[in-house]
Amino acid sequence: MKSFKGRVICKGNYEGECVVSRQGLNTLATFQKSALMNKKKVIGSDQNNKDVYGKNLTGVALILPQTIGSTTGGLVIQTICQMGINPSALLFSEEIDSLAASGVILAKNWENSKIIAIDKLGPEILKEIKTGDKIKVTEDGTVTVLE
Amino acid sequence: MKLTQEEQDILNGKEGETKAKIMQTVVEFGELFGASELVPVTNCGHLVTSFGIGLLKPVYRIMDEIINAGLKTPYPFTVDPRPIDYENVKCNVLDKLIFSKIMYSKQKHYEEQLSKIGLKNKNAFTCTCYLNEVGNTPKFGDVLSWAESSAVVFANSVLGARCNRNSGMLDIFGALIGKVPKFGLLTDEGRKANWVIEVKTSHLPEAQILGSAIGMKVMEDVPYVVGLDKFLGEELTDDVVSYLKDFGAATASNGAVGLYHIENLTPEAKKFGKKIINKNYKTYVIDDAELERVYKSYPVMWKDKNAKPTLCFIGCPHLSLSQLHAWTNKIEENLKTSGKKKVCVRTVMTSAPDVKEKFMASDDYKKLKKFGVNLSSICPLMYTNNPIAGSKPIITNSNKLRTYSKARYYKDDDIVKIICGVER
Numbered sequence: 001m002k003s004f005k006g007r008v009i010c011k012g013n014y015e016g017e018c019v020v021s022r023q024g025l026n027t028l029a030t031f032q033k034s035a036l037m038n039k040k041k042v043i044g045s046d047q048n049n050k051d052v053y054g055k056n057l058t059g060v061a062l063i064l065p066q067t068i069g070s071t072t073g074g075l076v077i078q079t080i081c082q083m084g085i086n087p088s089a090l091l092f093s094e095e096i097d098s099l100a101a102s103g104v105i106l107a108k109n110w111e112n113s114k115i116i117a118i119d120k121l122g123p124e125i126l127k128e129i130k131t132g133d134k135i136k137v138t139e140d141g142t143v144t145v146l147e
Numbered sequence: 148m149k150l151t152q153e154e155q156d157i158l159n160g161k162e163g164e165t166k167a168k169i170m171q172t173v174v175e176f177g178e179l180f181g182a183s184e185l186v187p188v189t190n191c192g193h194l195v196t197s198f199g200i201g202l203l204k205p206v207y208r209i210m211d212e213i214i215n216a217g218l219k220t221p222y223p224f225t226v227d228p229r230p231i232d233y234e235n236v237k238c239n240v241l242d243k244l245i246f247s248k249i250m251y252s253k254q255k256h257y258e259e260q261l262s263k264i265g266l267k268n269k270n271a272f273t274c275t276c277y278l279n280e281v282g283n284t285p286k287f288g289d290v291l292s293w294a295e296s297s298a299v300v301f302a303n304s305v306l307g308a309r310c311n312r313n314s315g316m317l318d319i320f321g322a323l324i325g326k327v328p329k330f331g332l333l334t335d336e337g338r339k340a341n342w343v344i345e346v347k348t349s350h351l352p353e354a355q356i357l358g359s360a361i362g363m364k365v366m367e368d369v370p371y372v373v374g375l376d377k378f379l380g381e382e383l384t385d386d387v388v389s390y391l392k393d394f395g396a397a398t399a400s401n402g403a404v405g406l407y408h409i410e411n412l413t414p415e416a417k418k419f420g421k422k423i424i425n426k427n428y429k430t431y432v433i434d435d436a437e438l439e440r441v442y443k444s445y446p447v448m449w450k451d452k453n454a455k456p457t458l459c460f461i462g463c464p465h466l467s468l469s470q471l472h473a474w475t476n477k478i479e480e481n482l483k484t485s486g487k488k489k490v491c492v493r494t495v496m497t498s499a500p501d502v503k504e505k506f507m508a509s510d511d512y513k514k515l516k517k518f519g520v521n522l523s524s525i526c527p528l529m530y531t532n533n534p535i536a537g538s539k540p541i542i543t544n545s546n547k548l549r550t551y552s553k554a555r556y557y558k559d560d561d562i563v564k565i566i567c568g569v570e571r
Contacts, residue, residue, distance in 0.1 A: 009179065024366050024403065029551050035202060036250065036532060047446050048550060068366060068403040069550065071195045071294035074314025075206065082205050097367055097403060098331065101179050102314030109172050110205060
């Protein structure tokens with residue numbers, strides 16, 4: 001089974017489906033619509049990112065290079081964690097960016113969120129794993145593709 | 148990260164639980180990026196969170212904690228634009244109901260909270276706090292705790308200040324404790340370019356498309372742009388500063404750029420020249436065809452793609468004084484061409500309250516009013532975020548607004564023709 005090892009930012013275990021964004025994920029554009037409308041689930045709303053547009057992002061593992069866009073990004077992550085509609089795991093192929101980092105730290109320290117965050121998983125993860133694949137994430141920062 | 152005794156004491160709770168938790172968050176954030184130490188913030192703050200959206204419960208709760216702990220920022224701070232301006236951006240009853248009672252139900256409460264912890268004044272609401280009229284203008288080398296992607300990239304690139312792309316909440320945390328972690332764009336190494344952008348266009352590129360193209364290509368890296376000084380010159384005049392403001396906003400919203408250098412123009416490019424480019428840099432060539440490819444790649448999100456626009460926003464980020472004058476002249480010329488007296492699409496131009504006040508004392512303001520254009524200090528992005536506005540055919544010349552809403556993007560010369568009813 002193919003596996004990837006990264007740096008643990010917020011540890012946790014997860015087994016289930018993933019959504020893969022091969023381009024930088026614009027946090028505000030992706031999450032704002034569902035959050036603003038107080039939805040029970042986030043449906044990706046960034047029209048410029050075909051990988052996530054229209055897809056359920058709540059409770060899944062979201063694999064991405066980094067986040068981009070507005071500096072509300074961290075606050076948006078904190079808010080969706082407080083609302084309980086966040087992805088279960090954020091898995092970054094690159095080093096986490098400052099906005100996503102703020103978001104997961106704010107969520108952990110101020111919302112007692114259990115969101116998992118792992119970065120530096122390497123660019124191959126974006127090529128090897130596709131949306132809908134089942135993966136397993138473990139506390140030591142290993143991401144394994146399940147057959 | 149190495150902390151001073153004073154910082155360690157704060158972390159240990161000597162100055163209260165809330166300040167300790169704030170320090171803990173700032174330190175953890177810095178440690179993730181290998182920050183060596185915390186460094187003092189040397190100028191006023193700027194916050195991205197200006198909107199009292201009811202759902203942002205964490206913000207109001209943390210603000211209450213800060214107020215109850217008696218914490219205030221050492222410097223006054225500015226904040227992004229307000230989301231509502233019923234006087235200048237008219238709304239119908241249903242719009243008003245959604246804005247005031249549902250979306251921005253916490254606006255008044257939130258502004259009261261901001262005042263208690265150090266908000267500069269009632270005019271402090273703009274994304275262009277760095278303009279001279281507003282006065283939150285950092286000096287070269289200042290260390291900042293700012294958020295608002297377009298303001299951060301401007302402060303770093305055009306003013307030579309030092310600020311990372313902080314998130315909302317981290318902006319106020321750094322401003323409150325007066326310290327930020329030293330990493331990334333706060334270090335000499337982090338300010339070096341790893342991309343060279345060769346601009347080979349036949350004319351000055353549309354700022355917002357050039358910025359968008361670069362942002363999408365380099366993501367969060369630092370680009371060094373060559374060939375743009377040919378069109379912009381080597382001085383930071385008002386018009387050049389306005390161009391760079393719009394260019395930077397697009398690099399930051401369509402990508403994650405926090406700093407760019409323009410050869411022979413921006414302060415660090417002037418000071419260090421090509422020495423500021425890292426070895427093993429990547430190259431991106433931008434010509435007319437590449438800009439057209441990027442422009443054509445923007446999706447049109449209107450249900451009816453041929454709908455007649457009902458509203459136009461110009462000024463995201465907020466317009467500078469020179470841009471307000473330039474747009475007035477542009478509209479005047481195009482109305483002459485079309486033979487009309489007023490714009491035929493409801494048009495709102497936005498600028499900082501202090502800029503707006505200055506412009507309102509000019510003859511151009513009287514003209515703009517006569518042309519039927521409204522002037523506001525609203526945040527167009529916050530306005531277009533509501534579900535009703537989202538279904539309307541809105542047009543804009545802002546790549547940032549296009550990115551975060553269903554507004555359709557047009558180039559400056561096209562949008563002025565549309566609003567003035569000139570055949571294209």
